Amino acid sequence: MEKFDVVVVGAGPAGNAAAYTLARAGLSVLQLERGESPGTKNVQGAILYADALEKIIPDFRDSAPLERHVAEQRMWLLDENQTCTGVSHRDARFSQQPYNRYTIIRARFDRWFSEQVKSAGALVICETTVTGLLKDDAGKVIGVRTERAQGDILADCVILADGANALLGERAGLRPAIKAEDMALVVKEVLFLPKETLEARFNISGTQGVVIEIAGNVTHGMVGTGFLYTNKDSIAIGIGCMLGDMKRQQLTPCQLLEGLKRHSAVQPLIDGAEMKEYSAHLIPEGGYRALPQLYGEGWLVVGDSAGFVNAVHREGSNLAMTSGRIAAETLIALRQAGKPFTAANLAGYKQGLDDSFVMADLKKYQGVPELLNQNPHILDLYPRFVGDAAREILTVDGVPKRDKQKKILGELARRRSLLGLLGDAYKFWRAFR
């Protein structure tokens, strides 16, 4: 039977970061991916945060397939009255090298990342699904079982980088099943648009790109958000909501996406575009309070599989890469010190995460999932109110502004009691402070 220092399950950003770092340090690494090639199964918006990748491959900009750098960010509140209220932030400094955020196409990016993993010396095998973990009598994880004949493989440590579903950990009894309340379902389309048309519509040139984050009633009152990102010659547009909400509302994700695409603020941007790709994916958005056990005897879990997603800022791939890197660094340090990969020794991984932005950010927003879950009106009432208030103030009709203000505040009080407002404000402050 084949044996490796480390088997990494999954070739997304988390698994690639781990496999790359381990292989470069000279450990023997086998990475298993069920997709035909890395990236074929993966979905992201996709914004790449340079910082996390730079810490793994400092000169990634020289060879990685990047679409556009983010030169402008917009935040939009959309509702069914076809209103669009928002802010935009364009900063010339965003367009100075080295850029901080990029749009990417995961199918291409993951392939590139995987090439780096192979060059670093890891053995990468695709089209191979890991179906379970091998354990010894004491319950220590000692390898993986794949779906292929003669498919058992031994390892001193198994890194679970198998993404949002986290089925392997669940099946091996290392974690409970993820709750629908903690999972978002997102659908996304890639729409082809000639480069010149796209650049004219978004007022961009060169490698500049625009990112639009969308909230409001386009989610039909469910907890969720939408997005629209510019690639070189395509637009990525998507929308997602909590799985639990969708189940209750009996709305299909494609209905939501169609609604978003028809919205008067969005439609002109994508007009005439041809759909190139349609995909759907889960995002674990339970946050800090939903985190599972992160390590044990002979195993570690990284990325989406561990639930490392900052839903408030739509960050996931950077947490995935960072956790993959820290997991690898933990194993490398232990190997160099001649120590075995026991649970006690692997606790260093948790420590490394605690010392990084990963845990700091997850902790900061730990109250958000619950806040939104229990107060879904926050994503419905307030955006709608903002839209109505803006329309009132901007309509010039001979009514004195003071009366308009009164009317707006009166309207707010009608929709939500003073106590309710104060309560929301307090809860909001607690969740986001």
Add this chain to the structure above:
Amino acid sequence: MHIAVCIKQVPDSAQIRVHPVTNTIMRQGVPTIVNPYDLFALEEALRIKDRTGARITVLTMGPAQAEEALRKCLSLGADEAILITDKVFSGADTLATSYVLAAALKTLDARTPIDLIFTGKQTIDGDTAQVGPGIAIRLGCQLLTYVSKICELEPTARHIVVERRAEGGVQVLKSALPAVVTMLEGSNELRFADMPGMFRAARQEVQRWNRDSIGVELAQVGLKGSPTVVAQVFGPRPKAVKALRIDGETPDAIAEAFVDKLFADHPHLEDAMLEHLELLGQQGVKP
């Protein structure tokens, strides 16, 4: 026994798109696969290997990335893989391709004599079905195209018996070796590689041959050696035919309305039908 299997890496044609503005084929970002017909050829070779212990060499002419397709073949059980790659080979049509493949096969044959050469019946990106025959004629081998079954293979008697799908029926052909066999789709079911196969494919070296390794005339390879000219590429216009809904009181009425409409649109159908009825009448059959 030594079997050579010629394969091609092709864009997954199910995922190719036509550029909405320039009307050209957009190959970028389209995933590549092993030409599906070639996999039937490979599986047939693997079955012979299972029975006789034959040695299998897979070859392809293509860019560096075609190595992936060869590795897939290694994982399934091929023993050796050769990538014939050189920038002067690019832009080849079927004439230039079969020239290069034949030259490579000659080189391989000189090292280890080849008994049987397999290819798929055609590729899904070119659909010409010319490369297999092109190889056979250049090597002076027997040619067996559109083969649906290998009935008999006697390495010692040096002959092969196959079923070949021909117009109007199936031919059973017996031929001397060496022969070129182009396999039909659906002739077998591809196996699923085992884990040791996957490891071997990931680790084994894929040999790279260039123009010098196979000794070719530069005038006959690549774009230079390709007389085929693609005059135009276009997407067929979608037909603007609307679906028709036929309503009626009874099933009979609906059927009648439907037949009327059918005959109105296709008068020759009505003629043919009447003729047929008349014929039946003459034979005394009551419709």
